[in-house]
Amino acid sequence: MRQVLDASILKDFENPFGLKHGLPGVAYVSDEFWRYENDNLFGRHWVFVAFAHQLADSGDVAPVSVGGQSVLLVRDEANEINAFYNVCRHRNLQLIDETGNCGRLIRCPYHSWSYDLCGNLKNAPYFGGEANALPPDFELEDHGLMPVKCAVWHDWVFVNLDAEAPDFENFLQPILNQLGDNDVADYLPVATIEFGEVKSNWKLLMENFIEPYHVQFVHKATTSQPLQDHYPIIDKHCLGSAVDLSEDQVASAGEGTLGVTSHYLTLFPNFVLGTYQPDQLGVHLNIPLSAGVTVQRRVIYAHKDAVYSEQKIQQIKDLWHSVHLEDHAICERLQAGRHSAMAAQGGVLSPHWETSVRVFQELVAAAIRPSLQK
Ligand SMILES: [Fe+2]
Structure with a gap:
């Protein structure tokens, strides 16, 4: 029998008092919610x-x-x-x-x-x-x-199924503002990593990229980016975080770890771009296939004036491969946890580190709310 979700699933999410709750588990595991996303989120945004x-x-x-x-x-x-x-x-x-x-x-x-x-x-x-x-x-x-x-923006192809689609230039503007003088046209693709299917809802992969709170714990062995140097980024539908490191911090970063000034930017719903000083970009494509499965691919870009040896490219690929697998393991366990009755209230979000995650979830809720029965 077809399940019908009603507006009560967002009751805790919309509670204006106290700590903000995340989206309920059903938003990640339900086929019905996935259909709402197809109709009113992916069907109406630049994807x-x-x-x-x-x-x-x-x-x-x-x-x-x-x-x-x-x-x-x-x-x-x-x-x-x-x-x-x-x-x-x-x-x-x-x-x-x-x-x-x-x-x-x-x-x-x-x-x-x-x-x-x-x-x-x-x-x-x-x-x-x-x-x-x-x-x-x-x-x-x-x-x-x-x-x-x-x-097409530089190397990135977007489509919008909505004949009334909003202007693409307006869609891009917030991320262009965040990039400032860093012109993506100066970067060329040097490597691709195909991760295939991740057993996680697409939103968990996005939320995990957006927040910096987990980095010190999940990526302890692969990054040298202290939590206190991070800050969230919320610029309309461009959400993410950034970490600014001093020259001394960069010089003392652990061997083979990511220890540079980095900006982690997204465009709602599914575009992900990381900038890594002084000369690297990474973009990953999250393709949702169902409520519980997302295909992921990462392309690594180097500045056109940078000289990357084959060995360096391989090292960068190996590092990102490790970082992504660390995230996938977490996202797959998040997905498993979303089936729990405990997940109906959506957990709670850090008012300091997960503000950009909250805005991401509000954009999801706004998109699917018209589909929910009153
Ligand atoms: Fe991560």
Whole structure:
């Protein structure tokens, strides 16, 4: 039987008195809540879906999952990345099922309807009977692929399923403000880490990145960033934290640990960017597949003027691999804990260190509230 969630699940979250509570466990484990997120959160926000350099050539295609919908990304002959609903207009077959190159046409394998890289239907063979015959009331131009709004910022591809999507430049502005003079266009990808599926709700991975409170405990062996040097960042829907270290602190950081001034920034809902002085960026893609499963990939970027040896790149990859696995172990246990009856009240949030987590959760609550029964 279909479960129906009502507004009472947010009772403790919305309590204006005392310590703030987090979102209830049901927000992380319920299929119903996941459907609400698909409809009203991922279906209405700019969602980070891919790295542009992984669609390098004309004809490169990738299927991505957004708000429960399959979306097809394709780089066209003018070097633009386009997004479409990933279904043929004839019988709605899913067109692209794996990353690759389709050449100059996206061809449906069922009846060979073919679309150019801008989504225009070019050929519907035998649809009217003979080889090139078309029915009298059928025009190719009326049956192109259905477009999805798509925008690329440096190496990062975003889509928005909402035809009334807010302006992408406005969406970016808070993170641009936080980056200041640090121009992401100066950074080039040097390595990718594929983590595959993490058995955690996407929000736990985001919340964990946003707050600095856990770093001293979870990343004791991999970081040299004292808690007291951190501060939360809340700038509209750009949420995160930062740690500013002195030259002495950087010089005395533990061998092989992360011990530099770092900014940990997100854009709601799922874009994650870390800056690591003086010359490194990291971006991770969290792709939610269900309430309990998220696929994660990290791309490491180096400043164009930095000289990174193969050995250094491998060391950086190894470090980030370790840091992420430390976080995944925690997020998977957080996910397990969300099934407990004890999680109905959502725990409590630090009024000092988890303020940005609270704002993240308020944005989630605001998005799904219209779906909840009164
Ligand atoms: Fe962490």
